[in-house]
Amino acid sequence: MVLPDKAIDRVALYFRALSDPMRLRILNSLRDSERSVGELAEIAECSQANVSKHLRVLSDAGIVSRTARGTTILIGIADPTIYDLCTLVCDSVARDLEKDFALHKALKNAKRA
Template sequence: MEGLSELALDHVAQYFSALSEPSRLRVLNILRDGERNVGELAEMCACSQANISRHLSTLAKHGMVVREARGTTVFYRIADESIYALCDLVCGNLAKRLSEQANLLGNVNAKKPRKA
């Protein structure tokens, strides 16, 4: 982030903000397997089509997904596959940290004397 202007930092913050919603992360994860339409995404995410459409609009606004109309159906796909490298990095680090915390808690609980 060194050397970025205030405007660029604001755009970066907005980009990460778009990733801060679990439903959007679910959508991105589903699209990893290929394009889907709104109805399919809504069903797979257990959300309404209106809700999924709002999330897709946010993801499209930040250049994460692109839409393509075919007849009366609109399909969405990932615009830039590098989004997965970013998500995998963050998720991998988080999983490692949670595992370390669980190990620490397990060690603490193993040392506590049990009540009879």
């Protein structure tokens, strides 16, 4: 498959939006319900200014949506695909960790022998 450079850049940008622990924490806390910026700051244990910047990255990537609700802004998931992505990656990471663990165990056994 040949992908045009622009598409590749776009895909890279999407992955980049998901490449920060703080942003993943934010997304994780949006699984069940929408939340205000303030709530997210509290949950993610992070300053409001910082959360706001991360939300900007996420909404630029089209992952997150904002809805003005009175004086607050509700943040929700615009693209549920991310949870499929995260599930895939989690599985992959888990397999990797198991492999590490198995290797570690094998080394320990080898040393004992």
